[in-house]
Amino acid sequence: MTSPLTLHPDRLFSAEPAQRDIARRLYAQVKDLPIVSPHGHTDPEWFALNEPFPDPAQLLIVPDHYVFRMLYSQGVPLEKLGIPTVDASPVETDGRKIWRLFAENYQLFRGTPSRMWLDWVFAEVFGLDVLLNADTADHYYDVMAEKLSTDSFRPRALFEQFNIEIIATTEGALDPLTHHQTITEDDWDGRVVTTYRPDTVIDPEHEDFTKSLAAFGELTGEDVMSWEGYLNAHRQRRQYFKEKGGATATDHGHRTARTANLSEADKRALFARVVSGDLEADDADLFRGQMLTEMARMSLEDGLVMQIHPGVHRNHNLPLFDKFGRDKGADIPAPSEYVEALSPLLEAVGNEPDLNIILFTLDEDVYSRELAPLAGHYPALKLGPPWWFHDSPEGMRRFRERTTETAGFYNTAGFNDDTRAFLSIPARHDVARRMDCVFLAQLVAEHRLPEDEAHEVAHDLAYRLAKEAYKFS
Numbered sequence: 207m208t209s210p211l212t213l214h215p216d217r218l219f220s221a222e223p224a225q226r227d228i229a230r231r232l233y234a235q236v237k238d239l240p241i242v243s244p245h246g247h248t249d250p251e252w253f254a255l256n257e258p259f260p261d262p263a264q265l266l267i268v269p270d271h272y273v274f275r276m277l278y279s280q281g282v283p284l285e286k287l288g289i290p291t292v293d294a295s296p297v298e299t300d301g302r303k304i305w306r307l308f309a310e311n312y313q314l315f316r317g318t319p320s321r322m323w324l325d326w327v328f329a330e331v332f333g334l335d336v337l338l339n340a341d342t343a344d345h346y347y348d349v350m351a352e353k354l355s356t357d358s359f360r361p362r363a364l365f366e367q368f369n370i371e372i373i374a375t376t377e378g379a380l381d382p383l384t385h386h387q388t389i390t391e392d393d394w395d396g397r398v399v400t401t402y403r404p405d406t407v408i409d410p411e412h413e414d415f416t417k418s419l420a421a422f423g424e425l426t427g428e429d430v431m432s433w434e435g436y437l438n439a440h441r442q443r444r445q446y447f448k449e450k451g452g453a454t455a456t457d458h459g460h461r462t463a464r465t466a467n468l469s470e471a472d473k474r475a476l477f478a479r480v481v482s483g484d485l486e487a488d489d490a491d492l493f494r495g496q497m498l499t500e501m502a503r504m505s506l507e508d509g510l511v512m513q514i515h516p517g518v519h520r521n522h523n524l525p526l527f528d529k530f531g532r533d534k535g536a537d538i539p540a541p542s543e544y545v546e547a548l549s550p551l552l553e554a555v556g557n558e559p560d561l562n563i564i565l566f567t568l569d570e571d572v573y574s575r576e577l578a579p580l581a582g583h584y585p586a587l588k589l590g591p592p593w594w595f596h597d598s599p600e601g602m603r604r605f606r607e608r609t610t611e612t613a614g615f616y617n618t619a620g621f622n623d624d625t626r627a628f629l630s631i632p633a634r635h636d637v638a639r640r641m642d643c644v645f646l647a648q649l650v651a652e653h654r655l656p657e658d659e660a661h662e663v664a665h666d667l668a669y670r671l672a673k674e675a676y677k678f679s
C-alpha cells in the first residue's frame with residue numbers, strides 16, 4: 207500500500223486563521239536564514255574526509271538513539287538493528303534488513319518529532335514522495351542508497367546545500383582535533399568548530415576517569431596529580447581547542463547542576479582524595495561541582511562560553527549498558543534543582559557581563575520557577591533551548607510559555623539541534639523557527655506585540671542570538 211508523502215506548508219501553525227496568517231508572514235522572513243548550529247554531535251571526520259555516507263541504515267538508524275530506543279521499547283532487539291556490542295558479539299550488518307525492520311515499525315513514531323524530522327529528510331533530502339511503510343521499504347532503500355553514492359550527497363555538499371553557516375561538534379578533553387585541523391587547512395569554506403567537553407577528566411565516577419587522567423597528564427606534560435598541574439592541564443587544552451579547533455565554548459554534562467566554591471585548603475584536600483581514589487561519600491559530586499566553578503573562572507580568563515547540561519540519569523538500564531555501552535537510549539531525565547545548586551558559582555562569577563553561561567534542563571518544572579528568574583537576573587546566565595526530550599513542538603511551546611514572562615527573549619540563546627543525525631539538522635531548525643513564529647503570532651494576534659517587532663524577534667531567535675550567545679564572529 208502506498209500513500210503520498212507530503213509536507214504541509216502550514217505544518218505546526220495554529221488552525222486559527224488570524225494567527226496562522228501572522229505566523230506565515232513571520233516564517234517567510236526567517237525560513238531561509240543560514241543555520242547556526244552551536245551545539246551538537248556530528249562527526250568532524252565526515253567534513254574532514256568528505257567520504258560518502260554509508261548505507262541508509264548505518265546513516266539514519268544505527269547512530270540515532272531517538273530512533274532505536276522507540277523500537278527497543280516495543281520489543282525489537284538492538285542486535286537486529288545493527289547496534290554494535292561491547293564484546294563485539296555479532297549483530298545484524300545487512301543494511302537492507304535493518305531498514306525493513308525499521309520501516310515495518312514506522313507507525314511507532316506517529317506524533318513524535320522523530321517522525322517530522324525523518325519525513326522531512328525523506329521528502330526534502332531524498333525527494334521521496336510516498337510514505338514509508340513495509341511495502342515501500344525497499345523502494346526507499348534503493349533510492350537512498352543510490353543517492354548516497356553520488357557526489358552531491360557527500361558531507362560537504364550537504365553542508366552547503368543545508369545552508370549551514372557554522373556548526374559546532376563536541377570533543378573530549380583528550381581529542382587531538384586532527385579532523386578540525388584538516389578542515390581548516392583544506393580549501394573548503396565550511397566552518398566546523400569544536401567544543402571542549404572535559405567530563406571524563408572531571409567526573410571521578412566516569413568509567414574512564416583514571417585512565418583519562420593519566421592520558422591528560424601525558425598529553426599536556428603537566429603533573430595532573432597536583433591541583434595546580436591539573437588546572438593548568440585544563441588551561442592548556444582549552445587553549446588548544448580554541449587555536450586548533452576554533453572552539454568558542456565548553457560543555458559539561460553533569461548528573462546535577464550542583465556547584466561549589468570551596469576554600470583553597472578544602473579544594474586541595476578534596477582533589478587529593480579524588481586522585482588517590484580514596485573518596486568519601488559526597489566527594490565525587492562535590493568535585494564535579496567545584497570544577498564547574500573552576501571552569502567558569504577559566505572562562506573569564508579565556509572567553510570560552512560555558513554550557514551546563516545537567517539532570518540526566520545516564521545508563522539507566524544497566525544490563526543494556528553492559529552489553530552495548532553508553533548512549534543507547536537509556537538516559538532518563540531526573541528532577542533537577544538550580545537555585546541552591548548554582549548559588550556558589552553565581553556568587554563567584556554571576557555578575558560578570560562578559561561571561562556567557564548557558565543553562566539547559568530536562569526538568570521542565572524549573573523553567574518558570576527557577577531558570578527564567580535566574581536568567582532574568584544574572585548577567586552571566588542565559589537559557590539554552592528546550593533540550594533532548596523537549597526538542598519537540600510541544601517542548602518549544604512550553605519553554606516560551608514558561609520563560610518569556612520573566613526572562614524575555616533576549617536572555618535565551620537561540621536554537622541548538624544537539625544531534626548526531628546530520629541529515630535532520632535543517633528539519634530541526636525548521637521546527638524551532640516555526641514554533642517561535644507560532645508563539646510570536648499569538649502575541650501579535652492578542653495585541654501584545656506589534657508585528658514589526660515580532661519580525662525582529664523571529665530573526666533574532668532564528669539566527670542572531672545563537673551567534674551572539676556562542677560568540678561566533
Ligand SMILES: [Zn+2]
Pocket residue numbers: 245246247376624
Ligand atoms: Zn549535546
